[in-house]
Amino acid sequence: MTGSKTGIHRETRMTRYLTTTALALSMIGGAAMAEPVKVGMITTLSGGGASLGIDTRDGFMLAVEEAGNPELEVVIEDDQQKPEIAVQLSDKMIQSEDVDVLTGIVWSNLAMAVVPGATRQGKFYLSTNAAPSQLAGKGCHENYFSVSYQNDNLHEAAGAYATNEGFGTMFIMAPNYPAGQDSLAGFKRFYEGEVASEVYTQLGQTDYAAEIAQIRDSGADGLFFFLPGGMGISFMKQWAEAGIDMPVVGPAFSFSQDILPAIGDAAIGVKNTAQWSKDIDNEANAHFVEAFEAKYDRLPSLYAAQGYDTARLLLAAMDKADISDADAFREALRAAEFDSVRGKFSFGPNQHPVQDIYVREVVSEDGTLTNKIVATAMEDRGDAYAEECKM
Amino acid sequence: MSMILLIEQLLNGIQSGLMLFLMAAGLTLVFGVMGLINLAHGSLYMVGAFACAGVAAATGSFWLGLAASIAAAAAAGAIVEVAVIRRLYARDHLDQVLATFALILIFSEGTRWLYGSFPLYLNVPAALSGSVTLPGGIQYSLFRLAIIGAGLAVAVGLFLLIGKTRIGVQVRAGEADREMIAGLGVDIGRLYTLVFALGAALAGLAGALVGTIQSVQVGMGEPVLILAFVVIVIGGIGSIKGALIGALLVGLTDTMGRVLLPPLFSLFMETSAATSIGAALASMAIYILMALVLVVRPGGLFGARA
Structure with a gap:
């Protein structure tokens, strides 16, 4: 009953450029520069499920801002909780925005529509939430990491x-x-x-x-x-x-x-x-809860914590390896050398958490x-x- | 299944039917009188729920919230009619669908802009919380009983309004022949605004009552809108009586289908398959009902233009 053409309205589009200093730096120093990493975040920012996507985004961006890494650029788009929109966005991000990493999808049906295509094209996908069984078992992929859990x-x-x-x-x-x-x-x-x-x-x-x-x-x-x-x-x-x-x-x-x-x-x-949970007793978590509350004036949810951990995993991998060397970067992600707000955190053989x-x-x-x-x-x-x- | 449980489920079906009636009555009036397909009816339902939650949170009184929901939805309805809908009467249904679909988007994002994306809190007032024991030992929620009461009261009120008052005469005449009634000197523009606001007020009331026991969030109106369309198709477009009968049929079919189909299937197949198939079939039950009604009576049960 919905005229789908009218549904495509202009999206809130938040683009953050953190790379402005990169060129200047490369002129000053002769040191080897790490390649910039461009992240495409597709998440739900409108409609009934928006609160989940908003928390995911806010958690992720908190970690990005704290790190202040000029090599990291994030493009955020709203999927309206619709698989067809999510696919359009991922095509656009891969083909015209040339992103290296995709992330942010909340819903499993959207993830199933986007992830296999993205990983096949050599992009990394870091899941902040959705982790359907199909992508954990036979459909697993070396470029697909679930930072949240496996759905079950x-x-x-x-x-x-x-x-x-x-x-x-x-x-x-x-x-x-x-x-x-x-x-x-x-x-x-x-x-x-x-x-x-x-x-x-x-x-x-x-x-x-x-x-x-x-x-x-x-x-x-x-x-x-x-x-x-x-x-x-x-x-x-x-x-x-x-x-x-x-x-x-x-x-x-x-x-x-x-x-x-x-x-x-x-x-x-x-x-x-x-x-x-917000009362897990470790330094990273105490800091996260306090910083999130200070910045957004509300308590963080599970989705915010998952978004935060995902960004921190990515940042940790960027410190160790260059995105242009996909194998080394994958190894760096697999090592998961960051202080998770969950405390213990490591990846199993299918790149899903053991926790x-x-x-x-x-x-x-x-x-x-x-x-x-x-x-x-x-x-x-x-x-x-x-x-x-x-x- | 015990007799008590069965009666309780029948009450649940009637309650959900009467809530649907509040939605469908406005929709069918607007369609019958003005020939307009209004997809934004669900947005007015959402406006009612948000107004109730907002005012109840600010004043601490659920009853003020309820009054605010009716007023806000009626006002939103009247404004929308004057600003947008009025220009659509002469156009075909596709234009109406497109324009009112745009209204859904505007209402949804406008509500998000005002209230944010997180669901609001709205709870049952203390006077109506808890459950009562009905004759026969049935435990039933007091608030749901109140909803049944409110639904019946609105039904009676609408029948009196349409059947016994001067405005009702004009509405019925408007349904029968628009040009003639305008020619007789009735201010048709004002009548349309009034009917639209009345329909909106009923949707707002439904939104507030249902929002109290469900979730108050952006986009809550659209699933109900689809059911309301099913109701008016079954009942016959333009008929209040049809809307009432259709709503009760849909409410009872939906509730009893959910309750009875899974155990029915488990009589002759494995339990987990039965629950899954039973649930799937239950979700189709009202559409099957609609198809059956349309086969027998293509104009709906009480359709004027069969």
């Missing part, structure tokens, strides 16, 4: 947590689309109890009265759900209204800092799994809703697809 990880950790807590029966629920099916599969991979009922909702569904009635009726020990974005906000508000006394666990997406204020007190006490995944609880700190770590669900977790990756 947080769901697997939720399954492990439910097992550890001794929940005998679980009601599990996700939207009926590939990431939703992966979510329930990931949960069941590490959940040893009995699944009381498995329900698929519609993607974009906003009313959950029917599902909540079923959950109440099921009498399960706990509820696991994966409903990203507005779906999760709607569900949690309706869940709180229903007043059902059942522990809730889910991946961090529905309890991320960007949407917690919209859910309100209904979220307090919910357990959610994530590879990052700890935590259980967080939503709490109210001086009237602000946020998350605090209460347990570690999985240590040094890689992913289920690494073996299928032949690189």
Whole structure:
């Protein structure tokens, strides 16, 4: 029903040139100059999913500005959460802007549309969020790095947590689309109890009265759900209204800092799994949280942390190798020699993270809703697809 | 499935149907009276939700927010009608679709500019929070009961307005023959603005009520808009009665499909396949319903121009 031609409006376009001094420097010194690196960031800056892209961008740019590396140039464009726009943008960035590295895509369906083409053309892709199983297993590529996780990880950790807590029966629920099916599969991979009922909702569904009635009726020990974005906000508000006394666990997406204020007190006490939390105790993280809050006047979300780590990984690789030597640069990325805000961080054989995944609880700190770590669900977790990756 | 759960699900279906009715009533009035396809109806729904959330946050009163949502949506509707829509009546439907689609983009980005990209907080007022026990031991959310009440009240009010008042006579006459009523001395321009603002106010009310239990964010109107179109196609374009019956049919079909289809399929296939196929079929159920209605009655159930 949408006239797609009218949908292509001029995008907010933020281009930052940090290379102005490069020419002057090369004239003064005779020292070997590193090649400038041009990064194309494609992310969602308008529409319902914009808060995720905005946090990704802000986290990434915070690290870029802190580093002040004149060799790094970033071009940012809005994909409107539409695969066809994302593909157009990546073509434009590769062909006319001549970028070296692409990054920033939030959604797995957009990543699937962009990543294989970009890596085939010899560009690097560093994922700040989306990491579908197809790109971790048979479809892995030497130029593709996921800095966030593999999509299944947080769901697997939720399954492990439910097992550890001794929940005998679980009601599990996700939207009926590939990431939703992966979510329930990931949960069941590490959940040893009995699944009381498995329900698929519609993607974009906003009313959950029917599902909540079923959950109440099921009498399960706990509820696991994966409903990203507005779906999760709607569900949690309706869940709180229903007043059902059942522990809730889910991946961090529905309890991320960007949407917690919209859910309100209904979220307090919910357990959610994530590879990052603002209270992870290390120097890099303390600095990141403080600097982000100072610059943007809000608490960072998971997406902001992932964007920040991605930029820091890239900057660390730039210090070690020249982008014109793709093999050396790839090795430098693989080494991941940067202080991650997550603490421990390394890449597995398929260039997806090996990291700890935590259980967080939503709490109210001086009237602000946020998350605090209460347990570690999985240590040094890689992913289920690494073996299928032949690189 | 127990009887109690079944009745609870029927109530859920009725509640979601009545909310759809608030959206569809405005859409069908505008289409019936002015012959205009208004894609921006969903944006007016969003305006209502944001106005309610904004005023409720500023004043601490949900009720003021609710009043503000109706006022803001009606005002936005009237302004849009005078500034843009008025120029579209004589044009064909493609121009109308293009122009009102542009309005969606303007409203969305304008709302983002005012409120930012992060979803807003809006919660059920204390007086209506929690659940009540209905006869037969059914636990049901008080706010959802209030939504059912509000939906029924609006339905009755609309029937009285259209059926019993002078404005209602003019609206019906406008549907039947635009030129004749203008020739009889009715200020057709003012009537159009009024009808459009009324439709917008209903959309704003729906946005505020639904936003309270769902998510208040940019782009929230478009999924509802699609359902509202399904409702008016089923009910018959231009008919308030059709919109009410169509909305209840869609609400019940959608809710009961989601609840009943997966277990139905699991009777004769493996559970995980059944849930997946059942859910997929449930999401198609209302469109299948629409197709069936159109086969039997191409003009919709109560369509005037069948």
